[in-house]
Amino acid sequence: MKHYEIEKDMRYLELLAQSFPTIADASTEIINLQAILNLPKGTEHFLADIHGEYEAFIHVLKNASGNIKRKVNDLFGNTLRETEKRELCTLIYYPEQKLELVKQNEEDIDDWYHITLHQLVAVCRDVSSKYTRSKVRKNLPSDFSYIIQELLHERTEDRDKTAYVNVIVDTIISTGRADDFIIAIANVIQHLVIDQLHILGDIYDRGPGAHIIMDYLRHRQNWDIQWGNHDILWMGAAAGNNACICNVIRLSLRYANLATLEEGYGINLVPLATFAMETYKNDPCEEFIPKITGEGSHLDERTCRLTAQMHKAISILQFKLENQIFESHPDWDMTSRCLFNHIDYKNGTINIDGKEYEMTSCNFPTINEKDPNALTDEEKLLMRKLHHSFMVSEKLHKHMRAMLQHGCMYAIYNNNLLFHASIPLNEDGSLKTVEIFPGRKYAGRKLLHNIDMLIRTAFQNDSDPDERQYAIDYFLYLWCGKDSPLFDKSKMATFERYFIKDKETWHEEKGNYFKLRDNEEVIDRILDSFGVEGLNRHIINGHVPVRATSGENPVKANGKLMVIDGGFSKAYHNETGIAGYTLVYHSRGFQLVQHEPFTSTEDAIRTGTDIKSTTQIVEMSNRRMLVADTDKGRELRQQIADLEELLYAFRHGYIKESERK
Structure with a gap:
């Protein structure tokens, strides 16, 4: 590293040295960041056009578009009956309500607690495996943080630890904390299974509970x-x-x-x-x-x-x-x-x-x-x-x-351009x-x-x-407005629909984005203009319901555009034939999930009814994506470079090490 480069960055390095005052501190952080780069990419969850349908929205979040059900199936396979796996999933989604029903019907509740606690720990261990212990710890409730950490990192397969783990579980039950523990670990699973939630607009109107959705979101992170x-x-x-x-x-x-x-x-x-x-x-x-x-x-x-x-x-x-x-x-x-x-x-x-x-x-x-x-x-x-x-x-x-x-007109995450409706275009794209x-x-x-x-x-x-x-x-x-990127039509024919009999006046001519969005060249031009790079780059938006019953495909422009408004709102169900699309982007690629209408939260709790979903593989990677492949990875690599520069400054006397107070 050249002398003039150090001089140029001295003010920044001196500030950095306040957080990492010694060679050992800086080296430890570099080791930590390098390790994080090699963890699997966190799961991103995309939803659009919720329109006040809070029960369906909350259920889709709780089951992570079927992700929890898939993990339960992978973990327990044929060792549990289908009804048992369904009951376990429902318990994870709605722990408080499901516990009340279980206690009314279960004859040997202590035995049920013992089996269930081990199952929940196994699921939690699986969903937390792609995160650092520090990140997992931040998601743990203070009452049970230490206990959950111990259970996650000790296994009954280890003979020397079997008694230790079993005593922890037995003591949770004997001290009357089983219900609280189950609720706590179920919520941890729900939070960890989704690393980042993206909502591509329209929480409000039509359905009854936009305010409930906003209250729910305000208490979520990421x-x-x-x-x-x-x-x-x-x-x-x-x-x-x-x-x-x-x-x-x-x-x-x-x-x-x-x-x-x-x-x-x-x-x-x-x-x-x-x-x-x-x-x-x-x-x-x-x-x-x-x-x-x-x-x-x-x-x-x-x-x-x-x-x-x-x-x-x-x-x-x-x-x-x-x-x-x-x-x-x-x-x-x-x-x-x-x-x-x-x-x-x-x-x-x-x-x-x-x-x-x-x-x-x-x-x-x-x-x-x-x-x-x-x-x-x-x-x-x-x-x-x-x-x-x-x-x-x-x-x-x-x-x-x-x-x-938490909001904006557009966002770019991991080579994906997110916006609600459109980008105004001329006729030539x-x-x-x-x-x-x-x-x-x-x-x-x-x-x-x-x-x-x-x-x-x-x-x-x-x-x-x-x-x-x-x-x-x-x-x-x-x-x-006709050139609004959130509307992009010739007019809003509200007046005509109320007061004019002739339906030809009701027509709202769609803007050029909607006419050209299946054109890969046009989509590439938009992505270029927003500075979205990479071989696997996409536009993801909602706004216009996808008419699945008419054979419309939500994946357009040779896979570069994904439209995930399938119609959460009940007002759209007859038109679309389904109850919404959601998109999951995990370390192995994209999965588009098509949902059938949700019955009710009460049915889900009492009978284990889940939203019936069909998963379509949109794009899979030939290798598992790591944090290093993401926007976060770019940030971490820059932090590592800065810390390596700080190490150089320490070792060559530009900055003196100091002890922490």
């Missing part, structure tokens, strides 16, 4: 999210965009699902209900009868009618507020979506692109034909109340902070330049990066007021 269009809508609502607030409420009413709004975030919808019942008391609101899937199927006639009235009231308010924002931002080129301006209210028709269409109804008691986008005094008061309710919801803002902390702020135009990676920065600006009170207001408004463009 997860990230690439924001989806529905997540952005909720983030916009939390930032104070009134059009986003109306959209969030409208979608909840459309799917007869108010649990997240009312129970999750305490949003007060009584003012909306009062306004809707009075304003639309003589209106059948037929276009606004909710889609009765899931919980909505239990609505009685009276509740269904009130829901439809509220649905119409918030929709009209939404369209007015959207139109106001579109007119205030002519650079978005979305004023053509101000459709209230094109209605012939006397004849009940609307003019779109020079053609007249008959409307399903033309009952708009709150619209002034001379100024159709103006809010009435009653609507202004209602909007103030709804806005206040969103602004003071502590839990909503806590969840949005988690979204910002080249990157499309998009203006996201007057005078600021970007494409590809720079476009997504600057949108990311703009989103964060909306939540920063100390940012420039004009730029912050633009950022808050921009959430609406991200939701429905």
Whole structure:
């Protein structure tokens, strides 16, 4: 190492020496890091478009897309019956609930404890084998950390240790800690079987428990999210965009699902209900009868009618507020979506692109034909109340902070480019330049990066007021703008679907990304533009449900693109024929898992019902991948190089060794 290189790095090396003050400390860390490089690559788990289906989501995480079941089969093979393996898996997924059932039915509970504890230790030993002892220790509960470590690293096959291990297990049982230990080690297995969780957007809308999913994620480590269009809508609502607030409420009413709004975030919808019942008391609101899937199927006639009235009231308010924002931002080129301006209210028709269409109804008691986008005094008061309710919801803002902390528009992990929906493209497949702020135009990676920065600006009170207001408004463009990478269609035909009979107006022309995404050359161009390198590089995204029943393949562009939105949401099941895809990337390669609909958590606990899943091998490596082959490996090699430079500095007197205090 040359003298000038040491001089250049002296300040950094002096800082590094504070953590590793001696040759022995630095050498030990190099040995440790070199060893980590040769461990198997950790398992990455990819999910997309969860849409509030919290039971299915949590179950897929608990069973790691069938990974735990596969490990139990590998470990116990024919030594356990299928029913016993199923019971063991259920215990790992839902330890508290399953223990209650076992204790009601098991005649010799101590014998069951003894057998089960040994089985759980064996599973835990297997899932922890690819990690350092230090990493495993960090995942252990403090109450049982020492005991679990002893059991993981001592085996009954060793004669000298058999009595030692058995006494530990016997003492856990005799001291009445068996239940607590089982719960603890089951949770350790769940955490260790997935090293990194990637969510490719859309936690929110349609299903009943987005808030439950966010609570669950907030208590997990090692997860990230690439924001989806529905997540952005909720983030916009939390930032104070009134059009986003109306959209969030409208979608909840459309799917007869108010649990997240009312129970999750305490949003007060009584003012909306009062306004809707009075304003639309003589209106059948037929276009606004909710889609009765899931919980909505239990609505009685009276509740269904009130829901439809509220649905119409918030929709009209939404369209007015959207139109106001579109007119205030002519650079978005979305004023053509101000459709209230094109209605012939006397004849009940609307003019779109020079053609007249008959409307399903033309009952708009709150619209002034001379100024159709103006809010009435009653609507202004209602909007103030709804806005206040969103602004003071502590839990909503806590969840949005988690979204910002763990989220981004795109991410690159281990040669995989992750984003929710699309990259805007021109017709020839080249990157499309998009203006996201007057005078600021970007494409590809720079476009997504600057949108990311703009989103964060909306939540920063100390940012420039004009730029912050633009950022808050921009959430609406991200939701429905034709060049939004989270939407990428010619229009969002919500108005047409409600009010125009002719279905030709309902068509939403997909952007060029969706038309060209099976073209390997186009996908390579996108990967190049994001700086994703390597022979086995991929784009992984969701957003568009894969119609498995129609024979659509989620793997496209000769294996370089994987679309993993198979439809968690019950609203999609008839369309897709399945209940979601998840992707597992472990040390041997990629496995795509296709799931059938989940019955319920109760069935899973009582009868051992698991999600029926079909695994497709997407890409397997000819050798087992190591940490050295990953992004983490590159970081560790750089750390090793830095430590070797520190050793040189110690040994040649540039830096003096010091003793730890």
